[in-house]
Amino acid sequence: MVSIFVIAKDNSNIAFFLETELEGLRQSIELLFLAYRDFTAEPDEILSRSGFGRAHHRVIYFVGRNPGMTVSQLLDILQITKQSLARVLRQLVDEGFIEKRLDEKDGRRRLLHLSAKGSEIEILLTTLQAERIRTAFDQAGKDAESVFKDVLRGIINEKDRGRVSDNC
Amino acid sequence: MVSIFVIAKDNSNIAFFLETELEGLRQSIELLFLAYRDFTAEPDEILSRSGFGRAHHRVIYFVGRNPGMTVSQLLDILQITKQSLARVLRQLVDEGFIEKRLDEKDGRRRLLHLSAKGSEIEILLTTLQAERIRTAFDQAGKDAESVFKDVLRGIINEKDRGRVSDNC
DNA sequence: CATATATGTCAATAAGGCTGACATATATAT
DNA sequence: ATATATATGTCAGCCTTATTGACATATATG
Numbered sequence: 001m002v003s004i005f006v007i008a009k010d011n012s013n014i015a016f017f018l019e020t021e022l023e024g025l026r027q028s029i030e031l032l033f034l035a036y037r038d039f040t041a042e043p044d045e046i047l048s049r050s051g052f053g054r055a056h057h058r059v060i061y062f063v064g065r066n067p068g069m070t071v072s073q074l075l076d077i078l079q080i081t082k083q084s085l086a087r088v089l090r091q092l093v094d095e096g097f098i099e100k101r102l103d104e105k106d107g108r109r110r111l112l113h114l115s116a117k118g119s120e121i122e123i124l125l126t127t128l129q130a131e132r133i134r135t136a137f138d139q140a141g142k143d144a145e146s147v148f149k150d151v152l153r154g155i156i157n158e159k160d161r162g163r164v165s166d167n168c
Numbered sequence: 169m170v171s172i173f174v175i176a177k178d179n180s181n182i183a184f185f186l187e188t189e190l191e192g193l194r195q196s197i198e199l200l201f202l203a204y205r206d207f208t209a210e211p212d213e214i215l216s217r218s219g220f221g222r223a224h225h226r227v228i229y230f231v232g233r234n235p236g237m238t239v240s241q242l243l244d245i246l247q248i249t250k251q252s253l254a255r256v257l258r259q260l261v262d263e264g265f266i267e268k269r270l271d272e273k274d275g276r277r278r279l280l281h282l283s284a285k286g287s288e289i290e291i292l293l294t295t296l297q298a299e300r301i302r303t304a305f306d307q308a309g310k311d312a313e314s315v316f317k318d319v320l321r322g323i324i325n326e327k328d329r330g331r332v333s334d335n336c
Numbered sequence: 337c338a339t340a341t342a343t344g345t346c347a348a349t350a351a352g353g354c355t356g357a358c359a360t361a362t363a364t365a366t
Numbered sequence: 367a368t369a370t371a372t373a374t375g376t377c378a379g380c381c382t383t384a385t386t387g388a389c390a391t392a393t394a395t396g
Contacts, residue, residue, distance in 0.1 A: 024313065025298035026233065030332050031320035032301075033226070036204045037247065038325045053351055058201070065194065071374060079205065084353055086375065108362045108373040130193035133200075136322025140315060145192065147308060147315040152199035154304025157206045164198050221382060239343060252384050254344065276342040276393045341394070350385070356378090363372070 039132065043125040050121075055088045056097075057125060060114065063098055064122040068111045070103070077163065097121065207300060211293040218289075223248075223256045224265075225293060228282065231266055232290040236279045238271070245331065265289065 043057050062077055063069060071089070075082055092098040097118035103109035114122060137144045153161050211225050230245055231237060239257070243250055260266040265286035271277035282290060305312045321329050 021302075022294070022298055025301055026294060027332055028301050028313070028317060028320075029229070029294065029297050030233065031317055031324065032204065032207065033229075034245075034328055034331070035320040035323040036200065038328070039200065039323055041247075055352060061197070061201075065198065072372090077202075079209075080352085081354065082374075083355085083376080087352080090375095106363075106373085110374070126190070126194060126197065129197050130190055132323055133193055133196050133319075134189075136319045139322045140318040144315055144319050145196070147312055148319045149196060149199055150308040151301075151304045151312050151316045152196075152203040154307045155203040155207055155300055156199065160202055160206070163202070164195055223383060240341090248383085249385065250343075251345080251386085255383080258344095274342085274394075278343070337396100339394100339396080341392100343392085344390080346387105346389085348386085351383090352381105353383095354379100354381070358377085359375080361372100361374085363370100365370075366368085 039129060042128050042132075046125065046128075052091070055084075056092060059085070059088055059092060060097060060118055060122050061126065063112045064114050064119065064126070067113050068101075070109045070111060074112065077160075092118070207297060210296050210300075214293065214296075220259070223252075224260060227253070227256055227260060228265060228286055228290050229294065231280045232282050232287065232294070235281050236269075238277050238279060242280065245328075260286070 040054060040057075044054055047053060047057055058078060059074065062074060066073070071082070071085070075085055078085065089098065093100060096115055099113045099115055100110040101113060103111050137148070140148075153164075208222060208225075212222050215221060215225055226246060227242065230242060234241070239250070239253070243253055246253065257266065261268060264283055267281045267283050268278040269281060271279050305316070308316075321332075
């Protein structure tokens with residue numbers, strides 16, 4: 001990988017090939033940045049009206065997707081510290097978007113659930129994002145969805161690939 | 169769009185169809201979050217060693233891609249305030265990663281360029297991300313790259329779609 | 337000459353991360 | 367039983383990156 005740039009200083013064919021390949025990949029990098037920026041902008045804007053931010057969105061989203069998940073599992077997905085999560089989670093619990101229930105099997109655990117209010121906003125935000133993606137799929141043709149998902153899976157660290165099922 | 173959830177309360181076929189469609193789209197949302205998280209983690213880690221963050225990365229990246237771009241153009245892409253950019257930019261100029269040159273045609277403008285040092289780190293970071301994406305393309309089959317880019321373009325707000333060329 | 341544009345800068349504030357330290361309750365292993 | 371490990375919570379302080387508002391300067395342009 002690093003060797004690409006050692007040999008790319010001359011004008012050999014292989015250097016040219018590798019340079020243009022990198023150029024194509026740069027476009028993907030850029031598109032990914034822009035797409036993620038616009039993908040998160042709408043929900044961010046809506047949440048900011050309620051005094052929440054993107055961090056709250058992520059918590060609402062993942063709890064909605066995994067009802068009854070534990071705090072540890074959430075930390076594992078978000079890859080932030082528990083102190084960071086605690087602040088966000090406390091606000092969401094205080095404002096009645098998320099409920100913490102005691103796990104009867106293991107009394108140390110708190111199981112996370114969306115309240116009706118939390119579920120409502122989750123659906124609103126998810127629909128906005130889903131709508132944006134669906135439009136893109138429609139424009140991009142037949143196998144766009146499966147190819148897109150496959151590539152994203154490939155970008156994700158191996159460890160977390162199994163987290164999202166592929167039964168669709 | 170909103171009507172999906174109005175009718176989804178009953179068990180009609182169409183409601184079921186729409187629910188499963190949303191479910192599939194939720195997977196894409198989740199994959200996009202995880203992919204972006206892992207996609208930025210490596211460069212973030214490297215930059216943090218030099219006391220920089222993701223904001224610096226973005227500036228280095230876009231200046232590298234658009235040598236001679238103006239401050240306004242950069243603000244337009246990043247969609248942050250000029251005060252936010254100013255701090256990051258000042259650090260990068262002070263540490264010799266970016267050069268500001270006076271535009272001879274319009275003396276109000278400062279044209280942004282990477283220094284050799286800036287170019288070096290840009291290549292390092294871009295290569296890491298490119299490598300990750302390339303591997304994903306390889307795994308995902310023949311047309312993965314063009315389909316992936318098409319979908320991302322569809323996700324990006326219309327206004328910014330032209331920003332990334334498609335001559336690849 | 338007046339106004340618009342491009343850039344820079346000061347100050348105050350907020351969100352959302354971080355580290356380190358410590359507390360409590362419950363499970364599990366010896 | 368006791369010791370250790372696990373799951374969670376919380377306090378305090380700090381950093382980065384963003385925000386808004388106000389104002390300054392240089393240069394272009396009508």
